[in-house]
Amino acid sequence: MDGRLYVVLTAQNIHPGKGTPVTQLDMRRISDGVKVSERYRTTEQVERAFVEDREHTFLYQDGEGYHFMNPENYDQVVVPEDIIGDQKAYLQESMAVMLSIHNGIAIAIELPARVTLEITETEPVVKGQTASSSYKPAILSNGARTLVPAHIQAGTRVVIMTEDGSYVERAKD
Template structure:
């Protein structure tokens, strides 16, 4: 299926010369003078090689047919990351290179969107926000303003994030999965 290059987003799968590529980043560039272009950073699914391509925004690109479905995360072992389809209880093993940096944000039972091409998982999309508890952080310093400074904290999953000074250990916080930044205290 042909689509405009400007419509491609992160996680889309492109077919170039018979090889499948998953889009890692997509940026539409509109210079003051000249033709607008779309810059795509992609990973070849077959061997993991990263490539960068640039197209005019109006050019047509072949988008591969991919089946996107909700899957629940079960566990991780030597084989890879195991997910289950909640509709028919089929299980899928996702290799570590497909999960990538998203591994630190996975929680038991979390619903993720897996992209499958001919039954093989090729891309994964996490929920935009996740909630974690802070395992340890420095104590708050008196007379420190909340607006301009942040302090390091370690979450229960081992990830490091920067949080405002009033956040203490044991507090549940909401994290943006795209870049691992603090959003707010959890409301639960």
């Protein structure tokens, strides 16, 4: 297409009454996250990139980027901040993540679905407030903001979804 890598989000085959059948692809460009829609005739070829998904352990972050280690062979990979994006708030030392690697370069990262963090500050409970479905803002130990149920106090460890930063439950530890 243009020599860049894309992730296919959806693929749909369209068979019009007349003419050549086409495949509609909705894709996301890996380099900058832009979504693209393309139609290809069934006779056209799209090259499949060889991407390897492998577990890595997060070590540390510095001026170069985020450093990860392959636990099998101890090779280290540096991932630039733009690949990690907003998920950087949920990276924790020694965390196991999935890195998608193409030609020795990390092109995507997948964090564990859930992380446990501590609430550093939140509003105190207001007497008479129903605990049914009222959520209040809170700041987590990583600096991220989330909404938690009214009964959760500062200092409580909670489970958070890394995908959207939403509260799941009070930590069991």
